Amino acid sequence: MNSVFRTDKGRIRTHNEDNGGIFFNSSSDCLAIVADGMGGHNAGDVASQITIESMRVQWQQASPIEDASHAEEWLKSTINLINERILMHSRDNQECNGMGTTLVTALCTNRFCTIANIGDSRCYLFNENGFAQVTEDHSLVNELVKSGEITKEEAEHHPRKNVLTRALGTDVHVTADYYTITFEQGNYLLLCSDGLSNKLARQDMQDILQTDLSIEEKADLFVQQANENGGEDNITLVILEHSAGLESG
Template sequence: MRTIFVTDKGKIRQHNEDSGGIFYSQSGHRLAIVADGMGGHRAGDVASKMALIKLQEEWEKTSMIETAEQAENWLSNHIHEVNLSLYEHSKNNPECEGMGTTIVAAIITELFATIAHIGDSRCYILNESGFSQVTEDHSLVNELVRSGEITKEDAENHPRKNVLLRALGTETSVEMDIKTILFEEGDRLLLCSDGLSNKVSETEIVDILQTNFTIDEKANRLIKLANDNGGEDNITLIIVEYYLDGFMGDVQ
C-alpha cells in the first residue's frame, strides 16, 4: 500500500482552511481524511482541524476493524460525535459562529475501502473498470443537475457553485453518505477538496494517476496543475495505491 497526503494554500487564499492526513489504528489499518473548512475570520481552518484531530484521536485508539459493517459503524458514530462537537464550539465561541467543514474519510483495509462524506470534497477510484467518482456532492448545483434543471456543463460555471446543502458542524445533526467498495491490487483511490476537482479535469487526473511517476510526483503534479489553472482555492489530496508486492512503504 502506498499513500501520500499533500495540501497547498493555492495562489490566491491567504490561509489554508483545508486539513487532512493519513492515520493508523492499533491494528495498522489506515484512515484517510480530507476536510475543507468554511466560515469567516479563519473559522474554517478551526472547523477542519478540529474534525481532523478528533477523528485521528479516536482512530488511533481503535484496535480492530475486520468487516465493512464495523467500518461503516465507526465512521457514522464518530463523525456524528464530531459534528455535535463542532456545532457546540461554534455556539460557544462567537468568532467561530457559522463555521463548518466538508469531510471525506476512508477506512482502508487490504480487502475494502469504506468511504463517508459530507459536502463536496470527493473520493474517486481508478480500477480495471475505469475512473469514477465514488461520492456525490451535497451541493446546490449537483441537485440542479440531478433534477435536470441544468446540465453538467452548466454546473461548471454556475454562480452558486459553492453553495453546500450539507456540512459538518453547522447543525445539531447531519446526514452523511457511506459506502463500501472492494479494494483490489492495482486500484487507486483519490480523496480531494474542491480546490483540485474544480480546477483539474477527470481526464487530466487519470492521465497523471496512470503515469509511471512515483506517488509523490503524481501528487505534486496534480497540485501544480490546479495552481496553473488558477489556484483560487486551497488544494488538498490523498492518493492511495494498492499493491501486494514491491515497495510497500508510505510517503506522507
C-alpha cells in the same frame, strides 16, 4: 498500501482552511481524510482542524475493523462526535459562529474501503474499469443537475457552485453518505477538496494517476496543475495505492 497527503493554499487565498491526513492504526488499517473548512474570520481552519484531530485520536483508540458494517458504524459514531464538538466550539467561541467543514474519508483495510462524505469534497476510484467518482456532491448545483434544471456542463460554471446542502458542524443532525468498495492490488483512491476537482478535468486526473511517476510526484503534479489552472482555492488531496505492503508513503 502506499499513501501521500498534500495541501496547498493555492495562488489567491492568503490562508489555508483545508486540512487532512493519513493515519494507520495498530492493525495497519488506514484512515485517509480531507476536510475543506468554511466560515468567517478564518474559522474554517478551526472546523477542519477539529475534524482531523478528532478522527486521528478516535482512530488510534479504535478496535480492529472486522468488516464493512463495522467500518460504517465506526465512521457514523465518529462523525456524530465531531459534529457535536464543532457545534460546541461554535457556541463557546463567537468568532467561530457558523463555521463548518466538508468531509471525505476512506477507511481502508487490505480487503475493502468504506468511504463517507459530507459536502463537495470527493473520492475517486481508479481501477481496471477506469476512473470514476465514488461520492456524490451535497451541493445546490448537483441538486439542480439531478432535477434536470441544468446540465453537468452548466454546473461547472454555475455562479452558486460553492453552495453546499450539507456540511459537518452546521446542524445538530448530520447525515453522511457511505460507500463500501473493493480495493485491490494496483487500485488507486483519490480524495480531494474542490480546489482540485474544480481545476482539473476528470481525464486529466486519470492521466496523472496513469503516469510512471512515484505517488509523491503524482501528488505534486496534481497541486501544480491546479495552481497553473488558476489556483483560486486551497488544494488538498490524498492518494492511496493498494500495494503488497501496508506502509505509509
